[in-house]
Amino acid sequence: MGQTQAVTDSEFEAEVLNSDKPVLVDFWAEWCGPCKAIAPTLDELAADYGDRLKVVKVDIDENQEMAQQFGIRSIPQLLVFKDGNEVDRMVGVVPKKQLSEKIDTHLS
């Protein structure tokens, strides 16, 4: 089973913006129920895509700078980055199939 990797404000540039592969970023919080609900799906995606996609999570209570910079409001909020740029954004408990379809469009 793949695991999402926790990323902090100070690590964001290196782990996300400078990543050589697309990155799915989950902005979440400890006491957000839907964030708990989607977490297993994100672990599954990390396993399914392997080396083709990096899946990371940012705790917004502890990393407010990135949450503010990217205009996060409702969580969970999932952003896709490619070559340092945000290329997609989804909000809520997005079904795995819908998430995969979105991700696939950015893997070519």
Next chain:
Amino acid sequence: MSDQQLPSEKSMAKMNKYVEKYLEKTGTSRHPNEEVTESVIKGLAHHVDELGRPLCPCNFYPDKKEELERSREWVCACDEMKIYKYCHCLLFVRDDGLPITEYLPEGHEGKQIYGVVEDPTPENGRELRHKSDEYEASH
């Protein structure tokens, strides 16, 4: 795991009681994954301890105190729940775990994610339904 302190027993009891009453009032159900409900109630209780009000824990606020001074929009039960019966935190849902989306305006993220989810108890809840035009004009 976050290093946030656990909420007080007093606030947990207060929020558990409130949630039970509001579930009954609106004819909604707890999420079938109990971890979802427990997390949200802890988040609400934590905000009661921290801020004095049960601010929704499923949003990011650059400044929580400023948010409360701005509006009561995201104090549970939030405006979206009172107007559209939609709880994006999944605290007040149908018994299949889906949030009710049928009253949301077109283009709302809730409808985009979950599609049209019908309300099994339309006679209950939506106590601020008359404010939908005003709410939509301001968002």
